[in-house]
Amino acid sequence: MKINVVKNVLEANDALAAENREKLDAAGVWCVNITSAPGSGKTSLLEKTIPALAAKGLASAVIVGDLQTTRDAERLGNLAAQVTQINTEGGCHLTASQVAAALAGLDLKGLEYLFIENVGNMVCPAGFDLGEHARVAMLSTPEGDDKAAKYNTLFLPADAIVLNKIELIEALGYDKSRLYDDLKKINTAAPVFELSCRTGEGLETWLAWLGAKRTR
Ligand code: MG
Ligand code: ZN
Numbered sequence: 690m691k692i693n694v695v696k697n698v699l700e701a702n703d704a705l706a707a708e709n710r711e712k713l714d715a716a717g718v719w720c721v722n723i724t725s726a727p728g729s730g731k732t733s734l735l736e737k738t739i740p741a742l743a744a745k746g747l748a749s750a751v752i753v754g755d756l757q758t759t760r761d762a763e764r765l766g767n768l769a770a771q772v773t774q775i776n777t778e779g780g781c782h783l784t785a786s787q788v789a790a791a792l793a794g795l796d797l798k799g800l801e802y803l804f805i806e807n808v809g810n811m812v813c814p815a816g817f818d819l820g821e822h823a824r825v826a827m828l829s830t831p832e833g834d835d836k837a838a839k840y841n842t843l844f845l846p847a848d849a850i851v852l853n854k855i856e857l858i859e860a861l862g863y864d865k866s867r868l869y870d871d872l873k874k875i876n877t878a879a880p881v882f883e884l885s886c887r888t889g890e891g892l893e894t895w896l897a898w899l900g901a902k903r904t905r
Pocket of ligand 1: 724732733761806
């Protein structure tokens with residue numbers, strides 16, 4: 690008898706993530722996994738992004754991960770074509786198997802984008818491929834300008850980095866040069882989008898990146 694052993698949780702996760710990506714590829718859906726600390730503005734970014742894409746005729750679905758509540762799904766419910774809330778009930782990150790279950794309930798036809806809002810956590814979401822095409826690591830100025838250095842594993846696999854709440858830079862004394870100095874040692878390939886979900890400043894360049902990456 691031959692027994693196949695899946696070496697570890699991450700290996701099983703990676704296999705499921707690859708299946709998710711194949712399913713999305715077959716449907717022509719481009720998927721973005723957004724990771725950050727709680728309160729950086731992941732939901733706020735989607736509240737701005739999804740209507741802007743819809744205005745260009747591009748439909749989005751969202752999978753939202755939270756420990757509890759459907760509050761984020763309710764915020765996004767009127768904006769996105771389809772929203773699925775995953776309650777992890779204590780789990781501090783999303784897994785590819787949870788996303789696979791959510792995908793089974795989504796109608797991928799007619800969608801251009803799938804956004805996955807990960808559980809707010811700067812540590813373990815970094816280690817779990819969900820089947821996305823691009824990983825976004827998000828920061829906000831009230832968190833302090835040292836977070837990329839302290840949580841470098843979140844920024845290593847990022848295809849793009851978003852710095853939100855730039856309208857507060859002066860009030861908080863946020864030193865952007867510290868962030869950029871740290872990123873030079875962590876990830877020099879990912880573009881950094883400085884923006885404000887509140888004022889709308891900087892959103893155009895973020896939207897342009899989303900458009901360019903998907904069509905490529
Ligand atoms: Mg949220
Ligand atoms: Zn976790």
